[in-house]
Amino acid sequence: MEKKIQLYNSISRQKEEFKPIHDTHVGMYVCGPTVYSDVHLGNCRTFISFDIIFRYLKFIGYKVRYVRNITDVGHLLDDGEDRILKGARLQQLEPMEVVQKYTNGFHAMMRIFNTEEPSIEPRATGHIVEQIEMVQQIIDNGYAYEANGSVYFDTLKFAQSTGEYGKLSGRVIEELVAESRDNLKNQDEKRHPSDFAIWMKAAPEHIMKWNSPWSIGFPGWHLECSAMSTKYLGTHFDIHGGGNDLKFPHHENEIAQNIGSCGCHPAKYWLHTNMLLLNGKKMSKSDGNTISPLELFSGDSVHISQGYSPMVVKFFMLQAHYSAPLDLTDEGLQAAEKGFKRLMEASKILSKLQGLNAGKGSLDEEMIGLADAALTEMSDDFSTPKALAKLFELVPKINSLGDGKLSLNDVSDTALDHVRQSFHGLIFDVFGLKDEQAGENNAVDGLMNLILSIRQKARANKDWPTSDEIRDGLKAAGIVVKDSKDGSSWTYE
Ligand code: AMP
Ligand code: ZN
Numbered sequence: 001m002e003k004k005i006q007l008y009n010s011i012s013r014q015k016e017e018f019k020p021i022h023d024t025h026v027g028m029y030v031c032g033p034t035v036y037s038d039v040h041l042g043n044c045r046t047f048i049s050f051d052i053i054f055r056y057l058k059f060i061g062y063k064v065r066y067v068r069n070i071t072d073v074g075h076l077l078d079d080g081e082d083r084i085l086k087g088a089r090l091q092q093l094e095p096m097e098v099v100q101k102y103t104n105g106f107h108a109m110m111r112i113f114n115t116e117e118p119s120i121e122p123r124a125t126g127h128i129v130e131q132i133e134m135v136q137q138i139i140d141n142g143y144a145y146e147a148n149g150s151v152y153f154d155t156l157k158f159a160q161s162t163g164e165y166g167k168l169s170g171r172v173i174e175e176l177v178a179e180s181r182d183n184l185k186n187q188d189e190k191r192h193p194s195d196f197a198i199w200m201k202a203a204p205e206h207i208m209k210w211n212s213p214w215s216i217g218f219p220g221w222h223l224e225c226s227a228m229s230t231k232y233l234g235t236h237f238d239i240h241g242g243g244n245d246l247k248f249p250h251h252e253n254e255i256a257q258n259i260g261s262c263g264c265h266p267a268k269y270w271l272h273t274n275m276l277l278l279n280g281k282k283m284s285k286s287d288g289n290t291i292s293p294l295e296l297f298s299g300d301s302v303h304i305s306q307g308y309s310p311m312v313v314k315f316f317m318l319q320a321h322y323s324a325p326l327d328l329t330d331e332g333l334q335a336a337e338k339g340f341k342r343l344m345e346a347s348k349i350l351s352k353l354q355g356l357n358a359g360k361g362s363l364d365e366e367m368i369g370l371a372d373a374a375l376t377e378m379s380d381d382f383s384t385p386k387a388l389a390k391l392f393e394l395v396p397k398i399n400s401l402g403d404g405k406l407s408l409n410d411v412s413d414t415a416l417d418h419v420r421q422s423f424h425g426l427i428f429d430v431f432g433l434k435d436e437q438a439g440e441n442n443a444v445d446g447l448m449n450l451i452l453s454i455r456q457k458a459r460a461n462k463d464w465p466t467s468d469e470i471r472d473g474l475k476a477a478g479i480v481v482k483d484s485k486d487g488s489s490w491t492y493e
Contacts, residue, residue: 005060005379010270011167015381020238021268026057026064027237029229029267031246032121034071035102036087039109041293041313041328042276042283046243048314049273049322051115053241053382055430060379067232068118070106072099072125073208074200075221082218085207095208099123109293112310114432120232124224128210131219131227134261135199135212143260147189149201149215156192158256165256168270169248196253198223222253229266230258240267244274244323276317277327278303291328304330308337311433315340318384318431339392343427344435346395349402350423355411363397363406364415370394371422378426391423398423452481452488 005018020026030050033043047068054066072095075083087098110117124131135151138144143158144151159165166172187193201215202208209216219227229237235258242251251270258266276283283290291301299307308316316336320326355361370393377386398419400406427433451470458466471481478493 005057005381007269007271007381010272018238018269020062021236024061024063026062026239027233028054028057028064028066028239028241029225029233029237030066030068030118030240031225031242031250032069032071033102033106034075034083035099035106036083037102038292039102039106040283041291041296042243044109044113044293045276045317045326046241046273047110048113048115048317049382050241050271051110051113052318052384052431053239053271053322054118055116055432056378056382059425059430060375065120065233066118067120067122067229069225069228070099070103070121070123071221071224072096072103072123074124074219074224082206082208088207099125112293113314114311114434116432122228122232124219124228125208127224127228127231128219130231131223132199132210132212134223134227134230134257135214135219137261138198138257141260143256144198145191146214149217150189150197151199151214152190152195153198153253153256153260154191155194155196155256158260162259164259166252168255169252171248171252196220196222196249198257222250223257225250226254226257226261226266229254230262235262235264235266237267239269239271241271241273244272247272271322273322274325277325279329280327304333306334308333309436311436312337312340314431315343315433318388321381321383321385323381340433342395343388343391343433344438346398347424347427347435348438350398350416350420353398353401353408353411353416355401355408355413355416357413359412361409361411361415363401363411367394367397367411367419368415370397371419374422374426378430384431387426391426394419394423448479448490452490455481456488 006015007018008014009016028050030047033039033047050066050068054064057064072084073082077083077086084095084098087093087102088095091098093101135144138153139146139151142154144153146152155165197220199212199214199217199219201217206218209218229240240251240254247270255266258264278289278291281289291303293310293313295301296304296313297307297310299305312333313336316328316333317326319336319339370390374387374390374394377383377390380386397406401408401411451474455467455470458464458470474481474490475493479490480493481488481490
């Protein structure tokens with residue numbers, strides 16, 4: 001399959017052909033969740049988007065190492081309190097209990113949305129040694145200084161000597177000064193207000209702290225991603241992702257740390273997902289403009305008229321490009337529910353179609369063209385909405401072939417196989433959608449086949465008590481088994 005992907009170069013802001021650093025192997029790092037509360041739908045949108053990018057790269061033949069971290073220390077709130085420690089204080093739990101609880105919840109939600117696990121999921125607290133080493137390298141290179149046991153990145157010196165600070169977010173140092181709120185409490189220790197802490201000295205009552213050459217303390221939030229991406233993907237890798245709220249200061253500071261420690265730009269491409277909105281406004285817990293994934297699935301929210309299944313929600317998200325804002329509305333979800341059903345029905349019909357087994361059909365060219373166009377759209381900066389639009393152009397053709405409005409003599413089986421590869425490949429392997437009802441039915445069918453084959457063996461061995469026990473047990477569960485000379489079948493009572 002063709003591997004010509006077009007991506008935006010985030011520094012030059014030009015679209016260009018994606019060329020992996022190591023030919024067929026792609027390294028991708030995505031900033032993972034800070035695990036101090038339940039994952040919200042905005043987070044889900046970002047992680048679903050990168051899951052699809054991960055899957056598409058594999059689909060077209062790349063080997064991908066996908067690293068997505070768990071932030072379990074150092075991500076401070078505006079008032080300077082560590083998010084994990086706040087979670088622990090409010091819930092009266094050990095910090096690591098908080099981390100485990102919300103990591104488990106995050107994983108469960110990712111499974112509900114049928115996303116794949118990343119190749120490596122490192123935790124910040126498991127990489128304190130690497131972070132301390134990186135702080136030392138940055139100090140040795142003259143881009144960081146110690147003050148009262150904390151270590152600060154010298155942004156002014158870095159900006160003046162490398163010209164690199166602010167390029168990703170497109171800001172100049174004066175703006176950065178005005179916006180920098182990092183570690184407000186210790187502004188007097190910094191040489192310049194936009195300097196940021198890469199190691200923080202811990203107060204005596206602080207729980208999560210480690211020994212270091214400078215103090216007993218903890219690493220700055222930005223540092224973990226620099227240290228862990230370098231450890232698992234090398235000093236220069238292909239793709240770095242995250243939500244666009246992380247461009248500044250998090251990603252800008254990551255770049256500064258990587259260049260400051262080893263002189264290398266960490267990533268060739270930076271991909272940023274845009275924010276999920278609710279009824280046109282930023283989702284926010286404080287003004288009630290929020291909805292949790294579980295409320296969305298159950299319909300238990302003032303913002304929606306009914307519940308929507310996880311696959312409908314995912315399909316809804318795919319209708320917008322990852323880099324565009326997406327507004328979650330009841331009407332949008334209702335339309336998505338209809339669209340998703342149509343897509344699943346067409347995919348079932350497509351599986352069963354049988355065309356000419358020799359020669360060409362008059363519909364071949366058009367159908368192959370649409371299937372290929374869907375892949376071309378995905379290769380253009382992973383445009384899920386445009387790829388879906390091409391698949392939806394195929395839907396009426398598939399339906400008409402299914403109900404006889406178009407003749408199966410006008411399409412060859414080779415062409416249908418080609419269409420199936422893109423259509424099913426994109427829907428199931430790349431987008432990770434699944435027909436929820438079919439899944440349930442398949443599971444019941446599979447279980448019943450297994451149970452009846454065990455009963456059949458018992459009957460062949462004249463083990464009547466086991467055979468009867470299975471039949472009676474199934475009856476109690478509302479399933480009737482009928483025996484005939486051809487074997488056993490079942491129905492719901
Ligand atoms: P956090 O747990 O806050 O560190 O966020 C985890 C990821 O979700 C980051 O990549 C954020 O940029 C992203 N994110 C946070 N809020 C939203 C939102 N409303 N829409 C899309 N992505 C978001
Ligand atoms: Zn990060």
